[in-house]
Amino acid sequence: MNEVLRNILEFVRYYGSTFALLLTWVTIAWVYWNKRRNWLQKEFVEQVNFSLNYVSEGKLVMRTLAEMHARNVWINDLGVRQVIKAARVTTASQPFIKLDDPEDMGFIYRAVLNVLSEKFAETYLAQQLGLPITSATYFFAITMERYDDIRTLKLRVLLVEERELKTWFAPQLPEGQTIGITAPHYEARLQTLRAMHLLHEKAGEKGAIQLGRVVLGLRN
Incomplete structure (x- = not known):
């Protein structure tokens, strides 16, 4: 020895x-x-893009509210690893981040809410002071979309205003209404938004992926 x-x-x-x-x-x-x-x-799994999605003049619009490293969202290293692990197993038909433990899911959603609350902190302060604001309820989901037409693979927090989620992204639009697509990858996003509508309809069902909910606004 x-x-x-x-x-x-x-x-x-x-x-x-x-x-x-x-x-x-x-x-x-x-x-x-x-x-x-x-x-x-074009895979940047540690980048998190906060994307606002809405319909304007009959066309789908996607706008970035913020983009940052995953460590700036999920400060805990274990949380980051869990999100990235879940992102690596998403598919075209199931682009949503899903963790088995409900408490872990709650943690990663609260982290997203913290980021959004910081971005809109002035609005919350104005509301508390009784100043005029305009606000609306938004639903969000954490995704890693893997469609063929997606230009870059990254974590995305997709935000949709509640009324638009219920109307514009339903499987069937009211007669005479359509959503214009200005680029191929917009069609891929439209599929995800319709899947979010379905998740909203299934809210509360056992085993269903839950959407996050947040009230955002601007001071008038």
Whole structure:
């Protein structure tokens, strides 16, 4: 046993610095390759895009409210890992982030609410002070969409105003109404929004993915 230990110490003494240098370069190469792969595949799973979705003049509109690293949303490293793990198993037919533990789902939704509350903090303060504001209820879902026409793969928090979710994104629109699509990837988003409508209809059912809910507004 002592001989084995002496051999290990001798190896570390003579080759330790070389081994450490080699390990450093291997790590650098791996990080570079991983980033290069993500760029080529346009996959940025650690980025979170907050997207407002609505219909204007009969056309689907998608607008970014904010974009940030996942660690700035789910501060807890375990929470980030759980979200990314769930994102890697989403499919075209099931783009929603789903965690098995309801408490974990509650945690990641509360983190999203914290980000939104910070972005609209002035509105909440104005409301508390009795100043005039305009507000509405929005539903949201955390997604990793994987349609063929999606330009980049990233985590997205999709927000839709309640009335629009119930009307514009229902499976059947009122007679004479249509939603115009200005680019192929908008059709993919439209499918997700219709799936959100279905989730809203199933709210409360056992095992159904639940949508988040938040009231947002602006000071008049």
